[in-house]
Amino acid sequence: MSIYIQSASQISFQQPLCEKWLDEPILPIQSFNQPMEPDYKQFIAPAESRRMGKLLKRAVATALDTLAKGGCEMPDAIISGTGLGCVENTEKFLNAVIDNEEECLPPTPFMQSTHNTISSQISLKLQCHGYNSTYSHRGTSFDSALLDAVMQLQLGRVNTALVGGYDEMTPAYFKMLGKLGYWRDGDVSIDELKKDGIPGAISGGASVSALLGNKNTQNALCQLVDTEIFSCNSVEKLQNKLHSFLNRCQSETAEIDAVMCGLSGDKANDDVYRDLLCKEFPTIPTLWYKHLFGESFCASGYGIYCASHLLNAGKVPDLLIYNGKFEKFVVNNILIINHFQNNDFSLTLLTKCHN
Amino acid sequence: MEQLIEELKKEIIEVLNLEEMTPADIDENAPLFGEGLGLDSIDALELIVLMEKNYGIKLQNAEQGKEIFKSVRVMAEYIQEHRTK
Amino acid sequence: MTDIVITGMGIISALGHGVEATAEALLHHRSGIGKMRFLKTKHADHPAGEVPFSDEQLRDILNISNDFAITRTSLLGRIALKEAAEMATLNEESDARIAFISGTTVGGMEKSEQFYRDFLENDDRNEYIALHDCGACTDMIAKEFAGNISMQTTISTACSSAANAVILGADLLRTNRADIVIAGGTECLSKFHLDGFNTLMILDSEPCKPFDKARKGLNLGEGAAYIVMESRAHAEQRGAKAICQLSGCANRCDAFHQTASSPEGEGAYQAMMAALRDAGLQPADIDYVNAHGTGTPNNDESEGRAMMRVFGNQMPMVSSTKAYTGHPTSAAGGVENVISILTLTRNFVPANLNFTEKIDSLNFTPVTETKTGVQLNHVLTNSFGFGGNDSSCIFSKIK
Numbered sequence: 001m002s003i004y005i006q007s008a009s010q011i012s013f014q015q016p017l018c019e020k021w022l023d024e025p026i027l028p029i030q031s032f033n034q035p036m037e038p039d040y041k042q043f044i045a046p047a048e049s050r051r052m053g054k055l056l057k058r059a060v061a062t063a064l065d066t067l068a069k070g071g072c073e074m075p076d077a078i079i080s081g082t083g084l085g086c087v088e089n090t091e092k093f094l095n096a097v098i099d100n101e102e103e104c105l106p107p108t109p110f111m112q113s114t115h116n117t118i119s120s121q122i123s124l125k126l127q128c129h130g131y132n133s134t135y136s137h138r139g140t141s142f143d144s145a146l147l148d149a150v151m152q153l154q155l156g157r158v159n160t161a162l163v164g165g166y167d168e169m170t171p172a173y174f175k176m177l178g179k180l181g182y183w184r185d186g187d188v189s190i191d192e193l194k195k196d197g198i199p200g201a202i203s204g205g206a207s208v209s210a211l212l213g214n215k216n217t218q219n220a221l222c223q224l225v226d227t228e229i230f231s232c233n234s235v236e237k238l239q240n241k242l243h244s245f246l247n248r249c250q251s252e253t254a255e256i257d258a259v260m261c262g263l264s265g266d267k268a269n270d271d272v273y274r275d276l277l278c279k280e281f282p283t284i285p286t287l288w289y290k291h292l293f294g295e296s297f298c299a300s301g302y303g304i305y306c307a308s309h310l311l312n313a314g315k316v317p318d319l320l321i322y323n324g325k326f327e328k329f330v331v332n333n334i335l336i337i338n339h340f341q342n343n344d345f346s347l348t349l350l351t352k353c354h355n
Numbered sequence: 356m357e358q359l360i361e362e363l364k365k366e367i368i369e370v371l372n373l374e375e376m377t378p379a380d381i382d383e384n385a386p387l388f389g390e391g392l393g394l395d396s397i398d399a400l401e402l403i404v405l406m407e408k409n410y411g412i413k414l415q416n417a418e419q420g421k422e423i424f425k426s427v428r429v430m431a432e433y434i435q436e437h438r439t440k
Numbered sequence: 441m442t443d444i445v446i447t448g449m450g451i452i453s454a455l456g457h458g459v460e461a462t463a464e465a466l467l468h469h470r471s472g473i474g475k476m477r478f479l480k481t482k483h484a485d486h487p488a489g490e491v492p493f494s495d496e497q498l499r500d501i502l503n504i505s506n507d508f509a510i511t512r513t514s515l516l517g518r519i520a521l522k523e524a525a526e527m528a529t530l531n532e533e534s535d536a537r538i539a540f541i542s543g544t545t546v547g548g549m550e551k552s553e554q555f556y557r558d559f560l561e562n563d564d565r566n567e568y569i570a571l572h573d574c575g576a577c578t579d580m581i582a583k584e585f586a587g588n589i590s591m592q593t594t595i596s597t598a599c600s601s602a603a604n605a606v607i608l609g610a611d612l613l614r615t616n617r618a619d620i621v622i623a624g625g626t627e628c629l630s631k632f633h634l635d636g637f638n639t640l641m642i643l644d645s646e647p648c649k650p651f652d653k654a655r656k657g658l659n660l661g662e663g664a665a666y667i668v669m670e671s672r673a674h675a676e677q678r679g680a681k682a683i684c685q686l687s688g689c690a691n692r693c694d695a696f697h698q699t700a701s702s703p704e705g706e707g708a709y710q711a712m713m714a715a716l717r718d719a720g721l722q723p724a725d726i727d728y729v730n731a732h733g734t735g736t737p738n739n740d741e742s743e744g745r746a747m748m749r750v751f752g753n754q755m756p757m758v759s760s761t762k763a764y765t766g767h768p769t770s771a772a773g774g775v776e777n778v779i780s781i782l783t784l785t786r787n788f789v790p791a792n793l794n795f796t797e798k799i800d801s802l803n804f805t806p807v808t809e810t811k812t813g814v815q816l817n818h819v820l821t822n823s824f825g826f827g828g829n830d831s832s833c834i835f836s837k838i839k
Contacts, residue, residue, distance in 0.1 A: 085596070104404055107640050111640070116825065120829065124697070140593065141575065151614075230590055231589050231591055344579075
């Protein structure tokens with residue numbers, strides 16, 4: 001059985017719900033970046049959205065846009081990743097608990113703070129009774145959701161699955177993560193992010209989704225050969241994992257046309273990729289996306305999103321090339337590598353649709 | 356009483372995030388739940404908090420709210436009678 | 441389809457530490473619900489199923505020093521993981537691919553709510569910032585088992601998190617992505633969710649009364665529990681003793697309301713039916729249902745209606761064990777999986793405590809006296825979460 005990415009959409013600090021970043025990218029100039037909000041009224045009536053926080057609105061709009069573009073009214077499964085859940089509501093309730101000393105607390109932010117609020121809000125909107133799950137595992141939250149969807153398809157339980165990654169960055173959480181060295185100081189530019197040896201990335205938040213299906217519809221963006229998540233603590237083990245993954249995909253490193261990595265500009269994060277790329281893919285072009293979509297626990301979703309659209313468009317804008325040159329014009333296979341703190345990893349192989 | 360009704364309408368709009376509404380849009384005699392304003396069980400919980408926070412009235416359970424939240428006017432009358440602040 | 445067997449389990453809850461303490465309490469009608477001693481809250485008058493150990497005592501069990509930053513959720517998880525791994529004779533040299541799937545929603549919130557102002561205003565508690573999220577909680581537990589976990593992830597579907605961890609685990613075994621899966625969940629009490637449930641007015645100020653006409657709400661609980669799952673062939677090959685089988689499981693969505701269940705329990709009904717299909721069983725094959733049965737007016741009626749749709753007039757024995765453990769939210773599925781396995785392997789059905797009168801619209805009453813010496817072959821257990829995340833698992837005696 002083959003799995004296809006039928007459609008994929010996003011809201012970020014690029015123009016929302018479209019692929020204008022391919023030709024007209026918005027370049028980040030600072031570490032704290034907020035998404036560009038689309039007009040939500042076309043997706044959610046005001047009465048319906050009055051209790052929804054920003055992330056929930058983004059998630060519902062991204063999901064509905066993805067389904068519409070994939071020509072699917074009702075997916076068989078809804079599976080989401082979110083590293084932090086609805087932070088805005090969590091903070092609202094947490095502050096109320098502290099400030100009001102546990103008295104007179106508002107129920108809505110509590111109710112809307114839970115991680116699975118997002119998947120369930122999408123299911124409510126669609127009246128979808130199918131498989132519904134939520135992963136919250138730091139930098140591999142989206143990857144876990146993707147793996148689950150792939151398994152549901154491989155086990156023949158579903159024909160379609162909506163997979164998403166949703167996270168928001170509030171000023172307070174930005175400040176907290178800043179203390180842990182997550183973010184770049186001062187002004188930011190793409191060249192600065194590419195420079196070796198500097199700590200910190202730029203933030204983005206995430207709202208990105210993809211519709212997976214087992215039918216090669218005319219509009220499918222690409223084929224998903226397989227995906228895997230694993231824990232690993234040495235580059236040797238990582239190399240072994242990589243080889244066994246490609247083996248299972250009946251592919252070899254030589255057949256990979258490009259490697260899409262979660263390079264973010266943060267030294268500690270990027271060194272892991274550099275080390276592996278140098279050993280395994282010394283001549284293959286490396287692509288990146290976090291300079292256009294920012295870092296967040298679900299940022300890896302943009303890797304899948306971007307790679308799908310590149311395979312569909314049959315072109316790679318220079319801005320997405322981290323290093324290397326394309327020898328040939330056609331890109332057939334993109335390997336996507338993601339890791340979180342050199343501990344949790346994911347590998348995904350996407351290939352061009354062969355009609 | 357009329358002043359309390361106006362005040363209450365504003366508070367309801369704010370606490371329930373009825374963004375597109377003004378106090379004039381709310382008929383103080385119309386039902387808040389079901390047909391009228393179309394509020395639901397979570398709104399009822401929010402109104403219970405509003406009663407406690409703004410007027411010092413503590414309801415014991417959601418059932419009690421059903422009687423009191425029949426309309427803005429009924430709510431205002433209840434508040435006038437029982438308010439502690 | 442791959443036969444999945446259970447080769448180990450570990451638990452800590454209001455009933456105490458370990459499988460034996462849990463079985464003892466259930467067999468002797470000893471509830472763990474009472475006044476909270478460790479959570480510092482204004483609402484301590486609400487009874488709860490608090491784990492009867494302080495953080496310091498939990499650290500002692502694990503030999504963890506007081507200056508090592510770790511959350512209560514992770515402490516509970518580590519204790520349960522340790523017991524499960526020991527029972528399953530997992531050793532750290534094995535080259536088996538071991539997946540660790542843990543459910544949690546509160547994560548590190550119990551510490552964050554104490555240190556939140558520090559997080560924002562000074563550098564005193566920075567080490568706890570990174571421990572706040574759900575994934576960090578799983579990661580801290582997996583480290584108990586260093587070097588040996590080949591993959592880990594965290595499920596957060598509120599009160600069905602641990603059940604969904606088991607469901608994911610089953611799929612990892614069925615698609616040959618893991619040889620062994622350790623799955624379950626962990627959650628500790630926090631002001632955040634105690635107060636949250638309180639705003640929803642679904643906490644009972646007395647011990648909860650699942651399936652009783654006069655039920656008023658739930659009592660929160662806490663704990664952690666994991667089961668070790670592997671294919672029958674893998675267990676046989678490494679000489680591990682199979683305790684029972686996971687014969688089926690399924691996840692469906694109620695798609696009705698963020699915090700309430702539909703009147704006819706559509707999601708619950710679909711989850712139970714899909715789990716039966718997955719197991720290749722008929723409703724009449726089920727001998728006992730360990731219900732979600734939280735004690736809220738809404739859940740118990742909705743779940744009961746769903747069970748009537750599944751079982752009709754041939755209702756199996758039913759009880760909720762929430763009046764023993766409280767509702768340990770994300771860990772509930774884990775705790776109740778272990779309890780279900782205990783009832784199956786030790787042939788007893790725990791009483792549904794605090795029950796007096798049947799709910800009008802339901803056609804059954806739960807088991808009110810603990811039954812011993814009953815022959816159970818198949819046990820179904822339900823876990824339902826906010827957002828309509830409904831899941832069911834079926835455990836069976838080894839064929």
